[in-house]
Amino acid sequence: MSKTITFFGASTGCGNFALKAALAQGHTCIALLRSPAKLADLAASNPNLIIREGNAHDATAVAKCLTIPGDDSRLVDAIHFSIGGTMDPKTFKFTDPDVCKNGIAGLLEALTTLRRDWNAVGNPLLAVVSTTGISDQKRDYPLAFYPLYHWMLATPHADKKVMEERLRAGTERFVIVRPSLLIDGDKEGVKVREGLEDVRKGKLEKEEVGYTISRAAVGRWIYEKLLSVDEGAVRDWEGKAVSITW
Numbered sequence: 001m002s003k004t005i006t007f008f009g010a011s012t013g014c015g016n017f018a019l020k021a022a023l024a025q026g027h028t029c030i031a032l033l034r035s036p037a038k039l040a041d042l043a044a045s046n047p048n049l050i051i052r053e054g055n056a057h058d059a060t061a062v063a064k065c066l067t068i069p070g071d072d073s074r075l076v077d078a079i080h081f082s083i084g085g086t087m088d089p090k091t092f093k094f095t096d097p098d099v100c101k102n103g104i105a106g107l108l109e110a111l112t113t114l115r116r117d118w119n120a121v122g123n124p125l126l127a128v129v130s131t132t133g134i135s136d137q138k139r140d141y142p143l144a145f146y147p148l149y150h151w152m153l154a155t156p157h158a159d160k161k162v163m164e165e166r167l168r169a170g171t172e173r174f175v176i177v178r179p180s181l182l183i184d185g186d187k188e189g190v191k192v193r194e195g196l197e198d199v200r201k202g203k204l205e206k207e208e209v210g211y212t213i214s215r216a217a218v219g220r221w222i223y224e225k226l227l228s229v230d231e232g233a234v235r236d237w238e239g240k241a242v243s244i245t246w
Helices: 013-024 036-045 059-063 099-118 143-152 154-169 215-227 231-237
Strands: 004-008 028-033 049-053 071-075 078-081 125-129 174-179 181-183 193-198 203-206 212-214 240-245
Touching: 004 013, 013 028, 013 036, 013 078, 013 215, 028 036, 036 049, 059 099, 071 099, 078 099, 078 215, 099 154, 125 154, 125 215, 143 154, 154 174, 174 215, 181 215, 212 215, 212 240, 215 231, 215 240
Parallel strands: 004 028, 004 078, 028 049, 078 125, 125 174, 174 240, 181 212
Antiparallel strands: 193 203, 193 240
């Protein structure tokens, strides 16, 4: 069954791979971009891709991406959220240390506004990319990565932790995806291992620890496991965080 899926953070990385997978299967995809030119070639070859210009921190711009094209009374079927900041290699500082928590706040506000002011109906699944290294239950990354996670990546990890807290405190359907350290390239056929934590109950259900996983593998996993399936197939993961690694 064809779906309408909204993407925030689809110009690169995991979101870009998930977007391409969804387009290839004929789903209608809406992507919010600050620079639409980044996906101009992809849009030219995929008439089922709708690009809207705007900032993911702007709830008004976000709201314009959350309804079925041609029918503002219905919310989209699913939302892929994978925005993130970049590090300045000279200063080792991140350009926007609050990008994730502000972005998720804008998304939650937009959904509330559409339901309250426009009577939009629907309960889209939010597939939200976070990270390993921020669990309150148990270390989910190799000990060798401790300096990297708690020094170099401390700022984005703190941001993603607040993002998760805001999701947990809300009422939307969500699955948090916590990949291990992201790398480029891919390994076709390598099994993706899955850990599981119930973030609302504070309970670790399944432990997995790994070093890395590629952005391509994460995007593919999110599309196949969360975005392309029906509601019943993700029910056991809703309200939880899935850690994925090779």
